[in-house]
Amino acid sequence: MLDGGEGTAAATPQPLEWKFSQVFGERTAGEEVQEVDIISAIEFDRTGDHLATGDRGGRVVLFERTDAKDHGGHRKDLEMMDYSISRHPEFRYKTEFQSHEPEFDYLKSLEIEEKINKIRWCQTANGALFLLSSNDKTIKFWKVQEKKVKKICDFYVDLSRAMGNGPVVCSSMSTSSKPCMENGGCNDSPFGYTSIETSLPSGGIPSLCLPVNSHETSLVAKCRRIYAHAHDYHINSISNNSDGETFISADDLRINLWNLEISNQSFNIVDVKPANMEDLTEVITSAEFHPTHCNMLAYSSSRGSIRLIDMRQSALCDTHSKLFEEQEVPASRSFFTEIIASISDIKFAKDGRYILSRDYMTLKLWDINMDSGPVATFQVHENLRPKLCDLYENDSIFDKFECCLSGDGLHVATGSYSNMFRVFGCSEGSTEATTLEASKNPIRRQVQTPTRPSKSLGPLPRVLRRGADTSGVDVNGSAFDFATKLLHLSWHPTENLLACAASNSLYMYYA
Numbered sequence: 001m002l003d004g005g006e007g008t009a010a011a012t013p014q015p016l017e018w019k020f021s022q023v024f025g026e027r028t029a030g031e032e033v034q035e036v037d038i039i040s041a042i043e044f045d046r047t048g049d050h051l052a053t054g055d056r057g058g059r060v061v062l063f064e065r066t067d068a069k070d071h072g073g074h075r076k077d078l079e080m081m082d083y084s085i086s087r088h089p090e091f092r093y094k095t096e097f098q099s100h101e102p103e104f105d106y107l108k109s110l111e112i113e114e115k116i117n118k119i120r121w122c123q124t125a126n127g128a129l130f131l132l133s134s135n136d137k138t139i140k141f142w143k144v145q146e147k148k149v150k151k152i153c154d155f156y157v158d159l160s161r162a163m164g165n166g167p168v169v170c171s172s173m174s175t176s177s178k179p180c181m182e183n184g185g186c187n188d189s190p191f192g193y194t195s196i197e198t199s200l201p202s203g204g205i206p207s208l209c210l211p212v213n214s215h216e217t218s219l220v221a222k223c224r225r226i227y228a229h230a231h232d233y234h235i236n237s238i239s240n241n242s243d244g245e246t247f248i249s250a251d252d253l254r255i256n257l258w259n260l261e262i263s264n265q266s267f268n269i270v271d272v273k274p275a276n277m278e279d280l281t282e283v284i285t286s287a288e289f290h291p292t293h294c295n296m297l298a299y300s301s302s303r304g305s306i307r308l309i310d311m312r313q314s315a316l317c318d319t320h321s322k323l324f325e326e327q328e329v330p331a332s333r334s335f336f337t338e339i340i341a342s343i344s345d346i347k348f349a350k351d352g353r354y355i356l357s358r359d360y361m362t363l364k365l366w367d368i369n370m371d372s373g374p375v376a377t378f379q380v381h382e383n384l385r386p387k388l389c390d391l392y393e394n395d396s397i398f399d400k401f402e403c404c405l406s407g408d409g410l411h412v413a414t415g416s417y418s419n420m421f422r423v424f425g426c427s428e429g430s431t432e433a434t435t436l437e438a439s440k441n442p443i444r445r446q447v448q449t450p451t452r453p454s455k456s457l458g459p460l461p462r463v464l465r466r467g468a469d470t471s472g473v474d475v476n477g478s479a480f481d482f483a484t485k486l487l488h489l490s491w492h493p494t495e496n497l498l499a500c501a502a503s504n505s506l507y508m509y510y511a
Helices: 159-163 337-341 382-393
Strands: 017-026 041-046 048-054 059-065 091-098 104-105 111-112 118-123 127-135 138-150 156-157 168-170 194-197 207-210 215-229 235-241 246-250 254-259 262-271 284-290 296-301 305-311 320-322 345-348 354-358 362-367 376-379 404-405 412-417 420-425 434-437 444-446 464-466 488-491 497-502 505-510
Touching: 041 118, 041 488, 041 497, 041 505, 048 118, 048 127, 059 127, 091 138, 091 215, 118 235, 127 235, 215 262, 246 262, 246 284, 254 284, 284 345, 296 345, 345 404, 354 404, 362 412, 404 488, 412 488, 420 497
Parallel strands: 235 284, 376 464
Antiparallel strands: 017 505, 041 048, 048 059, 059 091, 104 111, 118 127, 127 138, 138 215, 156 168, 194 207, 235 246, 246 254, 254 262, 284 296, 296 305, 305 320, 345 354, 354 362, 362 376, 404 412, 412 420, 420 434, 434 444, 488 497, 497 505
């Protein structure tokens, strides 16, 4: 990602060609969307074989990948398949469960929504799936596993052949049967015996009780732990640690550290609450563990800064190891400067070297070894800058867009209005800035904004700023629709596959 040295001349990377893969929950023309059906969280697991979504109704829906599997359920090597070029990733509905219910805090006279804010996958074990889901106040640890359910079924037994030393023939029979009440009765039997009425010669057995069972496999979701009563403010982030044992949860003022096995206590590791709330100048907006170093995490603030902390320094991490923020140009300051500088989401790259952040207007890529400024800035919808006053009036300026990186670290993506999302290339020399629409025809136009040539900085990446579109309209040539916004999206961990949530619909695209 963004690597380049002196004397190296790499070819300009070609932009990805995105194609529609599939959609779940597609709306028909004129169909009204229920508020509880709107997707509010989306996340691939580490393998990319499972995808989870959460909605405002408190439900979690799981999808599993179905393409490129052999009969044993194992993934085959796509490169070994002759037909792999024409195939595209396919997912299917797996199961769903009710994760959270609406609650009421009587002490604070506060209604707690069931809306799912965040979903994070945990390590799998013994064929079971584990994940964390959170609403504003409570985090739950779920186990989803296939279980065999024992059911009683009826069979007709040809006893006449059995008494004649012939083989016992069992054939399927109607499920309607009655309890055996003759010969002492057996309707209270714990084995669920059923009576089979037969017509036999004189002296035969009038009835026979047979415990015949069948096994069916079904998916069962069970809540293993509930982590509650640890946040006074709304939870905005949860993140798993690479040690597989702990995770963090963050609200506006505090970050807590939990052990997955202990639900009745947590450790407060970051607290930005001042002694006097009138002195409060910023709040925590997002937090994320480093993908490989279990002692490091980063959190962002409403003032546009990112702090990297090391938990080995002290129990309460009041001081940061590094601070990442872009220096403000005094002449450009306005009433909206601090509002649009607020970071809504941060993500570590897979190798942990870079941090991607999303504020209202831009995506920024930060090198954790260089805190002087972002190494790349991508303009998401710069054409909205003249409309900031209108966006403030209708509260759209406070929308929180998520961001994501590709597994190889060469591309980044984030959402916008009119159900649009943008994909940028962040490798050295790339000018890729693709605009797509969450529909079955995603590509309407590609914006390629050339960057001004700059000298190589040796081993350090050069600073990029691109992707600006000052047309004032969306890709269809019409004004932006601020009611339809693409807030949530997730990139597959190993392939160029994007999952996007547009209202109640889940769209998938591959390149």
